[in-house]
Amino acid sequence: MYWTYLRRELAGRKKQTAVVAVGMAIAIALVIIVNSLSAGVRDAQAQALESVYGVGTDLTVTGAQAAPGEDGGGRGPMFDFDEDAGSTDDDGTTSLSQSRLMTDFMRGTLDASTLDTVTSIDGVAAASGALSLTNSTFDGELPSAPGGGGDGMPEPGQGGAPGGGGFGGGSFDIDSFTVLGIDSADSSVGPLSAAELTDGRALTGTDAAAYVAVLDETYATSSELSVGDVIDVGGAEFEVVGIVASTSAEADTAANVYVPLGVAQELSDAGDVVSTIYVQADSADEISAVQDALEEALPDATVSSQSDLASTVSTSLSSASALIGNLGTWLSIIVLAVAVALAILFTISGISRRTRELGTLKAIGWSNGRVVGQVAGESVVQALIGGIVGVVVGVVGVWVVNLIHPTISAAGSSQAGPGAGGAGGGFPGGGAPGGGFPGTDMAASAGEITLNAPLSLGIVLVAVALAVGAGLVAGAFGGWRAARLSPAEALRSVA
Amino acid sequence: MTMTETNAGATFATPTPAYRLGAVTKTYARNGRPVQALAGVDLEIAQGDFVTIQGPTGGGKSTLLQMLGALDTPTAGTVHLGGVDLAKASSSKLGDIRAREIGFVFQAFNLIPTLTAAENVDMGLEPLGLSKAERAERVREALAHVGLAERADHRPAELSGGQQQRVAVARAIAKRPRVLLADEPTGNLDESMRDEILAVLEQLNAEGLTLVVVTHDSAVARRARRRLRLERGTVRDITR
Numbered sequence A: 001m002y003w004t005y006l007r008r009e010l011a012g013r014k015k016q017t018a019v020v021a022v023g024m025a026i027a028i029a030l031v032i033i034v035n036s037l038s039a040g041v042r043d044a045q046a047q048a049l050e051s052v053y054g055v056g057t058d059l060t061v062t063g064a065q066a067a068p069g070e071d072g073g074g075r076g077p078m079f080d081f082d083e084d085a086g087s088t089d090d091d092g093t094t095s096l097s098q099s100r101l102m103t104d105f106m107r108g109t110l111d112a113s114t115l116d117t118v119t120s121i122d123g124v125a126a127a128s129g130a131l132s133l134t135n136s137t138f139d140g141e142l143p144s145a146p147g148g149g150g151d152g153m154p155e156p157g158q159g160g161a162p163g164g165g166g167f168g169g170g171s172f173d174i175d176s177f178t179v180l181g182i183d184s185a186d187s188s189v190g191p192l193s194a195a196e197l198t199d200g201r202a203l204t205g206t207d208a209a210a211y212v213a214v215l216d217e218t219y220a221t222s223s224e225l226s227v228g229d230v231i232d233v234g235g236a237e238f239e240v241v242g243i244v245a246s247t248s249a250e251a252d253t254a255a256n257v258y259v260p261l262g263v264a265q266e267l268s269d270a271g272d273v274v275s276t277i278y279v280q281a282d283s284a285d286e287i288s289a290v291q292d293a294l295e296e297a298l299p300d301a302t303v304s305s306q307s308d309l310a311s312t313v314s315t316s317l318s319s320a321s322a323l324i325g326n327l328g329t330w331l332s333i334i335v336l337a338v339a340v341a342l343a344i345l346f347t348i349s350g351i352s353r354r355t356r357e358l359g360t361l362k363a364i365g366w367s368n369g370r371v372v373g374q375v376a377g378e379s380v381v382q383a384l385i386g387g388i389v390g391v392v393v394g395v396v397g398v399w400v401v402n403l404i405h406p407t408i409s410a411a412g413s414s415q416a417g418p419g420a421g422g423a424g425g426g427f428p429g430g431g432a433p434g435g436g437f438p439g440t441d442m443a444a445s446a447g448e449i450t451l452n453a454p455l456s457l458g459i460v461l462v463a464v465a466l467a468v469g470a471g472l473v474a475g476a477f478g479g480w481r482a483a484r485l486s487p488a489e490a491l492r493s494v495a
Numbered sequence B: 001m002t003m004t005e006t007n008a009g010a011t012f013a014t015p016t017p018a019y020r021l022g023a024v025t026k027t028y029a030r031n032g033r034p035v036q037a038l039a040g041v042d043l044e045i046a047q048g049d050f051v052t053i054q055g056p057t058g059g060g061k062s063t064l065l066q067m068l069g070a071l072d073t074p075t076a077g078t079v080h081l082g083g084v085d086l087a088k089a090s091s092s093k094l095g096d097i098r099a100r101e102i103g104f105v106f107q108a109f110n111l112i113p114t115l116t117a118a119e120n121v122d123m124g125l126e127p128l129g130l131s132k133a134e135r136a137e138r139v140r141e142a143l144a145h146v147g148l149a150e151r152a153d154h155r156p157a158e159l160s161g162g163q164q165q166r167v168a169v170a171r172a173i174a175k176r177p178r179v180l181l182a183d184e185p186t187g188n189l190d191e192s193m194r195d196e197i198l199a200v201l202e203q204l205n206a207e208g209l210t211l212v213v214v215t216h217d218s219a220v221a222r223r224a225r226r227r228l229r230l231e232r233g234t235v236r237d238i239t240r
Helices: A002-012 A014-053 A113-119 A217-222 A261-267 A284-297 A306-312 A315-353 A355-363 A368-404 A419-424 A457-484 A487-492 B061-068 B091-100 B117-123 B132-145 B161-173 B191-206 B218-223
Strands: A059-062 A094-103 A124-142 A171-182 A195-200 A212-216 A230-233 A236-246 A257-260 A276-281 A302-305 A407-409 A448-450 B017-030 B033-046 B050-054 B076-081 B102-105 B179-183 B210-214 B226-231 B234-237
Touching: A002 A014, A002 A368, A002 B117, A014 A315, A014 A368, A014 A457, A059 A284, A094 A230, A113 A124, A113 A276, A113 A284, A124 A261, A171 A261, A212 A217, A212 A230, A217 A236, A230 A257, A236 A257, A257 A261, A276 A284, A284 A302, A315 A355, A315 A368, A315 A457, A355 A368, A355 A487, A355 B091, A368 A457, B017 B061, B033 B061, B033 B210, B033 B234, B050 B061, B050 B191, B050 B218, B061 B076, B061 B179, B061 B210, B091 B102, B102 B161, B117 B132, B117 B161, B132 B161, B161 B179, B161 B191, B179 B191, B191 B210, B191 B218
Parallel strands: A171 A257, A212 A236, B050 B210, B050 B226, B102 B179, B179 B210
Antiparallel strands: A059 A276, A059 A302, A094 A124, A124 A171, A124 A276, A195 A236, A212 A257, A230 A236, A407 A448, B017 B033, B017 B076, B226 B234
């Protein structure tokens, strides 16, 4: 009889049941979608992080950021042409082509011996150094510049960069790609630990001094390069021996071109330095202690943990995460609160409307507990109907998100420093369509990360539990009102 | 004579009273001022009697019915139903007594509109903890008793006022109560329906059920064996 009465009561007030159920459904659907999206954004962050720092990198050590012009701070791309450089046509136009390999602009480096210091610290399981470089190629024609010896292009980002028209008909391309010098003997720690070989072979210990390169698959495709081809890096020819791709299909690897560390140091004239040391701790528990020890041992370096790194990966990803985390959560809470408030209001008004009915039940011998149980049961079932509809809507919503595959830009920016953005835009002008200077290896990983919204049984169960909880809250209010009804009071309203 | 009415001074022996009320007083606070609804009522109602209670509005009829129906307890005095003093019983005990000993019939029928006639009758059996089969049998029996066996699956809105009140009577008697209390049972009915209900009530009384009916309707009162008048909280026998 309990269920018959409950079913008939809910069916008898369809509009009210529908309003509460719809409110609850929206809230529950929001909870599911927001939670799934949050999980998706977290996954995307982890993917972006892995593609940049590799799997298992717990900490990174980087050189302190250098101000422009400081020693060790690197420079913007600068091309030096001798008077004899290039070939000059009859009309005075000089054809020039030069490739330069430079450490990143405004980016400090670490002496290679730092790696030994890091490795010697307790709790460090493995460490690997890498040198982050940018290769810039100038290729084009210049008219005979007034008073010029063909000497010196202005640095980018300083406003003086001449466009194609600035030299009265000159035409040139500045092309650039990122180069990462890596320990060719061991890629278990570092950016390539999250990459897989798709063609050719990886760098090995015997490549330490060889002019061989491994390319990022996306870069190789866009540059129409494949294994066996030759690529110009810093004016030297490198044989492409392998192609790698990020294990997360949605992101590129950390740089465009990977070469042996020693070769990179030599070609860039950077000396025996690295820009980043990737550190793996013995265990997750020790990360914090290792970080402290590293900071103490290397006071001039910057030591970043995964969470530090996560916050630097992609501003848009972070803002998506913040949006979903804050707005989404608050929206869920507000809608849930409104749904609960509606359920409570309708339940209480229902009790007032049913004073005579409930009073009659008490008058014919129904116990208080039985009446309260009936009222609370109606609220719980009503909320549960909304909850189930909400779960269905939520699951469909998540399915739609996964069908649409929204993408989020996942450009890393921290290591590029404030100069990176400026450098990227520093070469306007029709003659320089090379795409500017990507700031660093981090920027090279810029990629569209496809956002997936993983749906877990846990989220669904939590959503259903929320609905039941909301129903219980509403039922408790209604039950409290019903319990206070005296059968005599109820009958008095009839008279 | 099966009733003792001491307000009027007369005393009669009643071997097995259904109710025995001793000096029942009920005082309410209304707008901060005490109102005495019952002023020392002494009353016995014998098993199997048919008693009507008449009187002006505000005279205490509903209050007395609430005392008899274990819906409320007196400010002072005793209300014995069988061997139990309702004035001293806990609220759960009162609920149990309402479930087993007392059948209620209300002026507005008080049926649950979403349930069928049979389901409404079943609601009265809910607290008894009977088996499903026993309940079904009692529901069928009660509806047959009031002549509505064919209407078991009809909802209240599909029944006439008289039929609805008969369903309410069936709900009250399905539990096989010691007494049936009715509050203006014909108040919402026209003359023919009133006779319909009175016929049912008289039949039940003839079968031994004790009836206490609060009514304004003198046609109903005339059918009773005992007629009481309640005025200014005191009761008086007006049976002639």
